[in-house]
Amino acid sequence: MENNLLKVNDLIIEYHSDKKIVQAVNGVNLELNKGETLGLVGETGAGKTTIAKAILRILPDPPAKIKQGKIFFEGTDLLELSEKKMSHIKGNEISMIFQDPMTALNPIMSIGKQIAETIRLHEKISKARANIEAIKMLELVGIPGERFGEYPHQFSGGMKQRVVIAMALACKPKLLLADEPTTALDVTIQAQVLELMNKLKKELNTSVLLITHDLGIVAEMCDKVAVIYAGEVVESGSAIDIFDNTAHPYTKGLFDSLPKLDSMESRLKPIKGMMPDPTELPSGCKFYDRCPYAVEDCKSLGAEKKEMGSGHYVLCRRAGEVC
Amino acid sequence: MGNILEVRNLKKYFNTPKGQLHAVDGVSFAIEKGKTLGIVGESGCGKSTLGRTILHLLDSTDGQIFFEGKDITRVNKKELVKIREEMQIIFQDPFASLNPRMSVRQIIMEPLIIQGVMTKAEMEQETDQLMETVGLARRLSGAYPHELDGGRRQRIGIARALALNPKFILCDEPVSALDVSIQAQILNLMLDLQEERGLTYIFVTHDLSVVKYISDEIMVMYLGQMVEKAPADELFDNPLHPYTKALLSAIPLPDVHAKRKRILLEGEITSPINPKPGCRFAARCIYATQECAEPQHIVEISKNHYVSCHIAESH
16 A cells, blocks of 8 residues: 555553553554544543554553554554664654643753754754754744744743644654644644644645544544544544544543533533553453443453444444444 | 622732733622633633632732622631631642542541531531532542542542532632543533532633533633623624634534634733733734724623623624
């Protein structure tokens, strides 16, 4: 497949602590094509960030252990690469932006220098040339070039996140891993940053793996969606599949938990209970205890992967009957 | 029903090395008993400071606060203890606001011990009752905050706020740190409690869909001032202030077919230190005219719908 950029196959990741084993990622499959945005949706502890870090191979080992799986980037399994080859891919081909822009920047280095440094790390060009490139990147994300010499504390949160985006895109990566990039920002600033990401994505034809818990952002940004629950992809497909033909009870529960702006409901319908403890995952379907449609088979036989329509997969024995 | 809380021209300034920071600058409103007033705005708009000033966690610089008709703007220590029984607070971060060395039971019982009117047995019984009310299992009595997830921690915060049977609760971003499925559980709990106990809430948040769900009236703040206030549905159906319009249009909707025009604001909130007279939003406003440099007045455009913008007025 020419068009395919990233393919994650049957990924299993555990965290080993003193006596316990945290089963963070339990057999995840993902596919991302060139120029597409894939939304990775789920709640705290679902395993979203762990997956992204595994792709970039920045999981701390120990405690993290990749037990099984392959991560193909343009046909090469990243998990098989040498450290040296991988470090060439980091930043050049794949880069990542994190939720908190304050901790991603060096407080005692001017932002212009930080961007130029990133560029020089990956491209053999002169300092002066890198500085010019850095100014270009700053202006691309809407920050005046004259602020090149200023330090992170002189910028607001939204601007810092734009600096981080400029840095991540400085080497024109093919894949951008964006981990909750706007969660720490106010809505009007979030709107600016999302607009900017969309614009840059089109200009540079970057693919984006967007991690978020906000279904509004998914609707706005993503072509495809994978919903993660307790380390498993419970539903995946095009954004239209997920939003219009929701098939997994968990996905439906997420939508029902959201207060709507356009309707007058008297009460929200939350999902009862909580996500299972990842150190003691239940047997059978992991959503069993919280699912309003669960039957005996869900526990004893476990969940079953079904294809609802072309490319729309659901990990649920009763998909199609219920929801 | 009468107003339980009324605030008149409330101001809270902080002295900073660069000058006076106008965190809350002349805010007036009233809340009816049993209702919820939502206060929305972006970081730094003064919404939390406003709440905390009302609760006397911060001293006001100027203006008046009336609770059940009584002026409580300046109170002595003894009166303050009494007010604390009537007015409580739930914080955003349920972890930072719970003592890590106290068990769930001790945290919930602490207000009762301080109040000192119940016997030990009565307090034990009341604590059991409170835990049940907020949906905390009895077996968690001896657990410590770090052993619990965010949703349960927030339930402890709510139980503690309810312990003295207050009439009014300030909820400062109570669900912002929670996942959506847990957020919905807590919001429903808060609505149930309001119905059962006739509580009045001020609900401070930056999340506009949450505020619409829980509030009867909504006040929008910008740089320490109220720019618009209206009944919840009216505000969403018919926003008048340019800032409110931009804020509402910026919310990402969970609908793939949503097509709408977004008003993208340029720039960010300007400094609240020594602000100039005139509209504080003018620098970012696409409709701004010369008249915006004049001080703005709050006008009631239609019933209970207030706005502070001369352009919105003339439309």
